[in-house]
Amino acid sequence: MQTSPHPLDPLLSRRSTGALEDPAPEGADLDLILEAGLCAPDHGRLRPWHFVLIRGDARAALGDCLAAAIKARDRQAPQAQLDRIRAWALRTPLLIGVGARIRPDHAVPEIEQLLSAGAAAMNMLNAIHLLGYGGMWVTGANTYDPKVNAALGFEAPSRLVGFLAVGTAKTPTAGTTAPAGRPDRLAHVVEWRGALR
């Protein structure tokens, strides 16, 4: 039986993937992805989100920065761990550092400024998928490391909310309907009628 495409199919079929290769989005495609980030909801028009593009030779510098941060946190960090993080930065076609320039004394609470940056990251992930590229939101201890944050322009109280690893998925990640493996809707949704039992 032929079923017609549903407008939400592209949204429901998004999957993350870290198995990426060239090409990365650039030019008009990259502009659109960044524009999608700028469409994130934002309480108070604070525009807290900022995006740092890391590509080409800068990826080696990012790898060095991440490895140095690991080493500074743990002098005993094995060389293999440092090599792995450098290799990850080098092989990822495009990295987008997503952060929030936090205004701590603003009436809009910090959590809302951070959530807005998270929404920008999600909008970009969806745009990456809708344009036929692959991506994944990655954090880990380096995302919360003050030295890494400072290197990317997010001195406290501003902060990174993560990196988007972006490129072309090595294997297709999307079908045309919600993929298997998504949680049961009923486990996450209740109808509130005044009291939960």
Ligand SMILES: Cc1cc2nc3c(=O)[nH]c(=O)nc-3n(C[C@H](O)[C@H](O)[C@H](O)COP(=O)(O)O)c2cc1C
């Ligand atoms: C804020 C945030 C941080 C994440 N950090 C990592 C990470 O550091 N490493 C990782 O393997 N997955 C991380 N993930 C999970 C992946 O980005 C991805 O969502 C997960 O693999 C599930 O895939 P899906 O998006 O297709 O459901 C993170 C997700 C979020 C929302």
